[in-house]
Amino acid sequence: MEHTKISTIEGLNKYREKILESKKNELPTVFVCGGTPCLAKGSRQVFEAFKKEFGAQGLTGSVELGIKTTGCQGFCNKGPLVAFADKDIVYMGVKPEHVPEIIEKTVKKGEVIESLGYRDPQTKKWATEYSRIPFYGHQKKLVLKDVGQLDPAKIDDYISRGGYSALAKAFSMNPDTIIDNIEQSGLRGRGGGGFPTGRKWRSCKAIKTDVRYVICNGDEGDPGAFMDRSIMEGNPHAIIEGMIIGAYAVGSNQGYAYIRDEYPLAIENMKTAIEDARGLGLLGKNILGSNFDFDIKISRGGGAFVCGESSALMRSIGGNVGEPRAKYIRSVEKGLYDKPTVLNNVETWANVPLIITGGVQGYRKVGTKGSPGTKVFSLAGKVVNTGLVEVPMGITLRELVFDIGGGIPKGKKFKAVQTGGPSGGCIPESLLDLQIDFDSLSDAGSMMGSGGIIVMDEDTCMVDVAKYFITFLVGESCGKCTPCREGLRRMLDILTGITEGRGKQGDIELLEELCDVLKWGALCALGTSAANPVLSTIRYFRDEYEAHIKEKRCPAGVCKELITYRIDEDKCTGCTVCAKKCPQKCISGEKKKPHTIDASKCIKCGVCKTVCPFDAVIVE
Amino acid sequence: MEKIKFVIDGKEVEAIRDQCVLDVARQNGIYIPGLCYNPEVKFSGGSCRLCLVEAHQAGRMSLVTACNYPIREGLEIKTDTSLVKRIRKGIIELLLARVPDSDVIKELAAEAGIDEPRFVKDEGENYHSKCIACGLCIQVCEEVVGVSAIAMLNRGPDKTPGTPYKKPSEVCIGCGACAYACPTDAIPMEDNGDTRKIWGREFKMHLCSVCGKPYIPEAQIDWIVKTTGKDRVFFDKCPDCR
Numbered sequence: 001m002e003h004t005k006i007s008t009i010e011g012l013n014k015y016r017e018k019i020l021e022s023k024k025n026e027l028p029t030v031f032v033c034g035g036t037p038c039l040a041k042g043s044r045q046v047f048e049a050f051k052k053e054f055g056a057q058g059l060t061g062s063v064e065l066g067i068k069t070t071g072c073q074g075f076c077n078k079g080p081l082v083a084f085a086d087k088d089i090v091y092m093g094v095k096p097e098h099v100p101e102i103i104e105k106t107v108k109k110g111e112v113i114e115s116l117g118y119r120d121p122q123t124k125k126w127a128t129e130y131s132r133i134p135f136y137g138h139q140k141k142l143v144l145k146d147v148g149q150l151d152p153a154k155i156d157d158y159i160s161r162g163g164y165s166a167l168a169k170a171f172s173m174n175p176d177t178i179i180d181n182i183e184q185s186g187l188r189g190r191g192g193g194g195f196p197t198g199r200k201w202r203s204c205k206a207i208k209t210d211v212r213y214v215i216c217n218g219d220e221g222d223p224g225a226f227m228d229r230s231i232m233e234g235n236p237h238a239i240i241e242g243m244i245i246g247a248y249a250v251g252s253n254q255g256y257a258y259i260r261d262e263y264p265l266a267i268e269n270m271k272t273a274i275e276d277a278r279g280l281g282l283l284g285k286n287i288l289g290s291n292f293d294f295d296i297k298i299s300r301g302g303g304a305f306v307c308g309e310s311s312a313l314m315r316s317i318g319g320n321v322g323e324p325r326a327k328y329i330r331s332v333e334k335g336l337y338d339k340p341t342v343l344n345n346v347e348t349w350a351n352v353p354l355i356i357t358g359g360v361q362g363y364r365k366v367g368t369k370g371s372p373g374t375k376v377f378s379l380a381g382k383v384v385n386t387g388l389v390e391v392p393m394g395i396t397l398r399e400l401v402f403d404i405g406g407g408i409p410k411g412k413k414f415k416a417v418q419t420g421g422p423s424g425g426c427i428p429e430s431l432l433d434l435q436i437d438f439d440s441l442s443d444a445g446s447m448m449g450s451g452g453i454i455v456m457d458e459d460t461c462m463v464d465v466a467k468y469f470i471t472f473l474v475g476e477s478c479g480k481c482t483p484c485r486e487g488l489r490r491m492l493d494i495l496t497g498i499t500e501g502r503g504k505q506g507d508i509e510l511l512e513e514l515c516d517v518l519k520w521g522a523l524c525a526l527g528t529s530a531a532n533p534v535l536s537t538i539r540y541f542r543d544e545y546e547a548h549i550k551e552k553r554c555p556a557g558v559c560k561e562l563i564t565y566r567i568d569e570d571k572c573t574g575c576t577v578c579a580k581k582c583p584q585k586c587i588s589g590e591k592k593k594p595h596t597i598d599a600s601k602c603i604k605c606g607v608c609k610t611v612c613p614f615d616a617v618i619v620e
Numbered sequence: 621m622e623k624i625k626f627v628i629d630g631k632e633v634e635a636i637r638d639q640c641v642l643d644v645a646r647q648n649g650i651y652i653p654g655l656c657y658n659p660e661v662k663f664s665g666g667s668c669r670l671c672l673v674e675a676h677q678a679g680r681m682s683l684v685t686a687c688n689y690p691i692r693e694g695l696e697i698k699t700d701t702s703l704v705k706r707i708r709k710g711i712i713e714l715l716l717a718r719v720p721d722s723d724v725i726k727e728l729a730a731e732a733g734i735d736e737p738r739f740v741k742d743e744g745e746n747y748h749s750k751c752i753a754c755g756l757c758i759q760v761c762e763e764v765v766g767v768s769a770i771a772m773l774n775r776g777p778d779k780t781p782g783t784p785y786k787k788p789s790e791v792c793i794g795c796g797a798c799a800y801a802c803p804t805d806a807i808p809m810e811d812n813g814d815t816r817k818i819w820g821r822e823f824k825m826h827l828c829s830v831c832g833k834p835y836i837p838e839a840q841i842d843w844i845v846k847t848t849g850k851d852r853v854f855f856d857k858c859p860d861c862r
């Protein structure tokens with residue numbers, strides 16, 4: 001569509017009608033998932049194949065319009081995913097050779113190709129409708145509703161689906177009423193802390209000042225997390241719309257989107273979206289005739305995990321080293337460039353238009369009393385279905401892991417689920433029926449964090465898990481304050497000792513003491529929450545710590561120094577495969593007779609266990 | 621400046637709004653340890669965490685660093701509770717393991733009742749001399765001197781102040797402000813006749829025309845003349861002979 005500035009709310013409505021009119025006679029748009037995992041599985045080739053096939057069939061007119069790469073559609077391990085505009089159909093594992101049939105049947109006639117759908121591993125039945133695929137059926141997509149259903153690089157797509165109507169509505173409201181609405185909606189920050197968003201806005205507004213800033217935190221430093229990236233890549237206008245509404249409510253004319261440098265596609269899509277919004281007059285001077293001016297700059301994050309922390313982030317935007325600054329005057333009072341500043345997370349901002357559009361009551365229908373709305377999680381680890389999911393707050397961990405996640409692969413037993421990112425905690429099986437909301441997770445010794453969920457099975461050593469996260473945090477500690485800089489490395493020494501068979505009586509208590517010092521004494525939340533992985537594993541898996549320390553035994557068979565490999569004489573058939581593959585050549589025995597491992601030479605690489613066809617290698 | 625009252629260790633005390641707790645405590649003879657804060661240096665503090673105290677405000681308690689906690693209406697500070705002592709002791713033990721040779725830290729450890737740290741003392745490759753990485757030297761050089769000859773090298777546990785790439789700094793003027801400011805006396809500065817050695821560089825000292833004492837590096841005079849336009853003649857005599 002031709003892009004001229006829209007100067008009134010009515011103009012925006014007319015513009016939307018025009019887009020809808022022009023789309024009427026189009027074939028349904030095909031969405032090939034363009035999320036990073038799908039790209040890695042060849043979705044670009046699928047996209048190209050669609051383009052080519054449209055051309056070959058003389059459907060040229062709709063080639064460009066008919067195909068859109070989209071943001072992440074969620075079910076990453078089944079990619080590449082293909083979806084269709086306003087149709088309850090999703091295809092998985094699509095290859096270029098499927099494309100002609102898809103166009104022939106689904107695009108032109110609306111017929112379903114069952115065999116490209118989801119096959120239930122138990123019932124062996126096929127399903128192509130979202131609602132009948134458990135991975136999608138248990139989810140509640142509000143923030144992610146449009147991700148995967150529109151082209152993030154096209155503002156018309158967003159507007160045609162009702163985009164920027166929340167902004168239009170907001171302009172008809174008193175800014176204080178907007179803050180009231182956000183406060184009453186119960187929206188809490190999705191960046192980890194769960195701070196009430198409305199209260200933050202109100203405190204910022206209460207400060208007398210000439211300049212205020214709003215910032216979007218798109219640093220997302222949790223290893224393996226990609227919730228915020230998916231929203232920035234898949235539906236950037238939702239974030240921008242939220243930011244304009246927030247800025248209007250608190251009275252700010254300048255916003256910043258702080259995005260980590262490792263997210264080039266997120267930066268590109270946000271940039272395009274900002275430019276397009278500016279082109280239509282949705283950013284800039286006198287937006288939609290409201291007399292309100294606002295614009296957004298993109299600031300690239302330095303990449304360190306701690307840069308996502310609010311004072312470090314503001315220093316980083318200001319051109320300084322991204323290091324937390326000890327200060328007790330909150331950033332709503334003195335933030336970026338010492339001016340009152342509202343900092344919210346990507347997902348938090350994307351919730352704002354939903355509240356304005358649906359109203360407080362509508363918004364509170366989903367979720368719990370203390371944590372209304374939904375939360376986006378990235379589901380990873382030892383779970384059948386991995387990917388991006390959005391669930392109503394209050395759903396149980398069990399539903400998340402077993403219904404949506406499909407349970408643990410290879411018939412293994414569930415052991416724990418880690419939530420909250422590197423400084424979150426591990427929750428055991430006995431708490432699987434715990435509700436997912438900000439308060440329940442903190443009470444259980446973990447936290448919501450930004451939404452990383454890692455599922456662990458019986459083969460996971462919980463001391464090793466604690467060591468893994470503390471190693472990460474030692475590397476990310478900025479080193480400014482004593483408890484975090486010194487305490488974490490001492491904790492790591494102790495944990496390493498325990499996993500290597502040097503654990504002593506009193507180690508657990510010393511770890512607990514160090515956790516206490518960090519929790520109370522560290523300068524920023526990286527340090528104060530760094531105790532969680534250790535404390536939660538001690539709290540729920542103390543017996544594993546004790547087995548390592550007292551019996552020099554790793555019950556999960558993970559810690560190399562504490563395990564031995566041996567061959568079960570009854571199971572071994574003397575096939576010699578292991579002896580041939582052993583890099584140390586320390587397995588011996590006659591053909592067709594049970595073999596033995598020379599423990600003095602064994603380096604515990606595990607090759608024998610992997611190659612043995614008879615499951616005869618025992619780890620103790 | 622708005623004067624307000626607040627309570628510290630049960631005593632009502634007057635202060636200026638937003639003044640930090642540590643300054644007021646010290647003015648009132650209340651002892652709170654603290655190494656990384658210097659009232660003359662605006663951005664100092666907040667790093668060593670030795671000055672932690674309990675802040676009670678609006679019905680909530682939190683542990684805060686006295687060196688940068690702003691005094692506001694209704695604040696009550698407790699400097700000597702069991703929580704404060706416990707966390708402070710933990711921090712001192714960590715510092716003692718880091719810099720077992722520092723007299724300042726050894727004294728604090730003795731006060732807290734620590735004989736030996738329960739962690740392996742840093743030595744060999746891990747030796748930090750007496751440096752607790754508080755960063756005050758860097759802030760002084762940047763803020764007070766205005767030179768920024770030193771910075772934090774590395775981050776996390778390896779954080780350590782130094783000249784860029786550990787090479788002798790070209791911008792350093794040899795004034796020694798960092799060494800004077802260091803709370804643990806960790807920066808080696810050697811004055812030897814008419815030369816001074818600091819941060820791996822040798823500076824020629826200027827001699828007083830009256831008493832003949834070497835009292836200021838030539839490079840520092842150049843710097844002052846350049847930045848303030850002061851007459852070079854002024855530096856002929858040392859402060860004692862002026």
Ligand SMILES: Cc1cc2nc3c(=O)[nH]c(=O)nc-3n(C[C@H](O)[C@H](O)[C@H](O)COP(=O)(O)O)c2cc1C
Pocket residue numbers: 188189190191192193194195217218219220221222305306307308309310311343344345346348349450524525526
């Ligand atoms: C070490 C550390 C890292 C953080 N990283 C992020 C991050 O990547 N993204 C984010 O939104 N918030 C992050 N936070 C939380 C922010 O400090 C801040 O609370 C948040 O952006 C506020 O927005 P919200 O209220 O909408 O959650 C981090 C905090 C800490 C202590």
Ligand code: SF4
Pocket residue numbers: 306324476477478479480481482484485522523524525526527528
């Ligand atoms: S807690 Fe860790 S990351 Fe935060 S300021 Fe202290 S050293 Fe830096």
Ligand code: FES
Pocket residue numbers: 653654655656657665666667668669670671672685686687688
């Ligand atoms: S003196 Fe306050 S933290 Fe060091």
